Amino acid sequence: MIRNENVSPEMIRVAGFEHTASLVKDIPEILALEDTTSLSYKHQVAEDLGKLGKTTDKSRGWRVHSVMLLDSHSTRTLGLIHQDWWCRPDNINDADEKESGKWPDASYFCRQRLGETMANMISVCDREADILSYLQDKQLHNERFVRIPYANIPQKGIKNSKGKRVNRIARTARLTVKVAKITLKAKTAAGSIHVVYAEETNATGKSDALRWVLLTSEPIDTLEQALHIIDIYAARWRIEDFHKAWKTGAGAERQRMTEPKNLERAVSILAFIGIRLLQLREVMTLPLYLRKKGLIDEAVGIENQRCDTVFEQDEWKILQQHYKVRGHDGKTAPDMKWAYKSLLN
Numbered sequence: 001m002i003r004n005e006n007v008s009p010e011m012i013r014v015a016g017f018e019h020t021a022s023l024v025k026d027i028p029e030i031l032a033l034e035d036t037t038s039l040s041y042k043h044q045v046a047e048d049l050g051k052l053g054k055t056t057d058k059s060r061g062w063r064v065h066s067v068m069l070l071d072s073h074s075t076r077t078l079g080l081i082h083q084d085w086w087c088r089p090d091n092i093n094d095a096d097e098k099e100s101g102k103w104p105d106a107s108y109f110c111r112q113r114l115g116e117t118m119a120n121m122i123s124v125c126d127r128e129a130d131i132l133s134y135l136q137d138k139q140l141h142n143e144r145f146v147r148i149p150y151a152n153i154p155q156k157g158i159k160n161s162k163g164k165r166v167n168r169i170a171r172t173a174r175l176t177v178k179v180a181k182i183t184l185k186a187k188t189a190a191g192s193i194h195v196v197y198a199e200e201t202n203a204t205g206k207s208d209a210l211r212w213v214l215l216t217s218e219p220i221d222t223l224e225q226a227l228h229i230i231d232i233y234a235a236r237w238r239i240e241d242f243h244k245a246w247k248t249g250a251g252a253e254r255q256r257m258t259e260p261k262n263l264e265r266a267v268s269i270l271a272f273i274g275i276r277l278l279q280l281r282e283v284m285t286l287p288l289y290l291r292k293k294g295l296i297d298e299a300v301g302i303e304n305q306r307c308d309t310v311f312e313q314d315e316w317k318i319l320q321q322h323y324k325v326r327g328h329d330g331k332t333a334p335d336m337k338w339a340y341k342s343l344l345n
Contacts (some may be wrong), residue, residue, distance in 0.1 A: 002257070002265045009264040012073060013083055016272045020079030020284045021113045029072035030121045031232060032081065033239040034106055034157070036065045039247065039267060044258045050087025062087055062264075065102040067110060068239050068275070072122065074290060075235050076297050077242075077278045080271060082109045085264070103134040107143065122146060122218070124236050132184070138217070139191050149214040173210055174202045177227070179220040182317035194220045196229045238278075246274030279310045280343065283336040319343070 001007050024030055038052050039061040046060040053059065064078035067082040080211040084102050089095055103125070111118050122144040130149040138145050160166050178197040196214040203209035214233055220226050247253045257263040307316050316333050323342035325334045 002269075003259075003262050005261070006263060007270045009261060012265060012268045013080075013271070016079070016268075017081050017083075017109075017113055018252065020081050021115075021117070022301060023071055024078050024114070024120075025117050027071050027117075028120060029076065030117070031070040031072050032110060032121050032123045033068045033070065033073070033236055033237055033242075034065065034103070034123060034125050035236075035239045036063060036102065036128070037243045037247070038063050040253055041263070043256055045260055045263055048260045051090050055090045063099070063141055065106060066239065066242065066271075067106050068242050069121075070235060070238060072232065074286065074295070074302065075238065075286075076236070076286060076302065077275060077282060079275055080093070081113060082106050083271065093203075100131055100134075101106070103129050103131060104137045104311035107134075107137060107141070111141065111143075118143065122232060124232060126236065127151065135184070135193070136191065139193075143330065144217045146216045146229055148212060148214055148233060150211070152209065152211040173200045175199065175210070175230075176201050177223070177230070179226050181220075194218065194224050196220060198230055240272055245272050245277040249277045250274040276310060280336065280340045283340050302335070303335075303337065305336050306333040307336045311339065 027109045029118070040052055040059045041049060041061050042058045046058065047237060049060040049062060051057075052061055052063075062085050065082075065084040066080060069078040069081050071078060078246065084105055086099075088099075107123065110121065112121075114121060120206065123138065123146070125145070125147045127148055127150070129147055135145075135147070175198045181192055181196075182195055194216050196212075196216065198210075198212045198214070200210040212230070212233065214229055215227050218225065218229055218232075250273040252267045252270045252274070255263055255266050255270075257266055278308050283302060283305070285302050289298075290299035311319070311333070313333075316339060319342055320334065323338075323345060325338055328334055
C-alpha cells in the first residue's frame with residue numbers, strides 16, 4: 001500500500017479524520033488543539049521536499065499543521081481531526097498562498113467533518129494564530145475558541161550562573177485573575193470578545209512572573225468560568241506531546257523511503273499510531289492529574305478501561321498471544337494497563 005500510486009496519502013489521513021469524527025459525537029465539550037511542526041529528512045528524498053531552514057541546509061521536509069481533539073472534562077486524547085501538509089519553496093515569492101491560511105483552513109475542514117458536533121468544539125491556539133481575519137472567521141461562524149495573543153512564560157532551557165542550560169525549577173504559582181469584555185474594531189466590522197488575564201503574584205522577580213492574556217468566545221461571568229478558560233489553555237501543550245509521539249515514538253522522521261509519496265503515505269499512517277501511543281500512556285499519567293483536580297471517578301474510569309477502547313479485537317488478541325493475562329478468560333478485552341505494560345516488554 002505504501003508504494004501503491006493508486007493510494008492517496010491525503011485519503012489515508014481523511015479516513016483517520018472521519019473515524020475520529022465518528023468517535024466524538026457524544027462528547028459534551030471538545031478541545032481542538034492546533035499547532036504546526038516540521039518533518040525533517042536528510043536522505044535521498046530530501047531534495048524533493050521543502051525548505052525548513054536555510055536553502056543550503058541538508059535537512060528538508062514538510063511543514064504540517066495538525067488539529068488534535070481532547071475531551072475537555074478529562075483531557076483524554078480523542079484523535080486527529082485535520083492535518084495540512086505543505087513544502088516551503090526556497091523563494092518565499094514562489095509560494096502559492098500565505099501560510100497563515102492554515103488557521104481558517106483548519107476551521108473549514110473541522111466544520112465539514114464534525115457537522116453539528118462543531119458546536120461542542122473549542123479551538124485552542126497559540127500566539128501564531130493572533131490574526132484578525134482568523135478571529136473574524138470564527139465569530140462569523142459562531143465558533144468557539146481560546147487564543148493567547150500575549151504570554152510571559154520563562155522557557156524550560158534557562159541558564160544558571162555558570163552559563164549551563166538547566167530545567168526550570170518547578171513551583172506552585174499563585175495567580176491573580178481578571179476578566180473583561182472588549183471590542184475589536186476593524187475596517188469592515190467590530191466585534192466583542194472576552195479576555196481573561198492571569199498574572200503570578202508570588203514570583204521571585206517581576207520579569208519571571210507568569211502572565212497570560214487569553215481571548216475567548218466563552219462566558220467569563222463567574223470565577224469558575226474564568227478558571228475553566230485557564231484550564232483549557234493549560235492543555236495546549238498536549239499537542240507538543242503528539243509531535244514527539246509522532247516523530248520520535250512512532251518514528252516518523254526515521255523512515256527512509258526514497259520517493260516523496262511513499263514516505264508521505266508511511267508517515268501519515270504513523271500520525272495515527274502516535275495518537276495510539278498517547279492514549280496508551282494516558283492510562284498511567286492522566287489518573288494522577290484527574291485526582292489532583294478531585295475527579296476521582298474519572299481517574300478510576302481511565303485506570304479500569306478495557307483496551308478495546310483503543311485496540312481493535314484482532315490487535316489485542318495478537319498481543320494476548322505473546323503476553324497472556326493471568327486469571328483472564330481470554331474472551332473479553334483485558335484492561336489498558338496490561339496492554340501498555342505488554343507493549344513496553
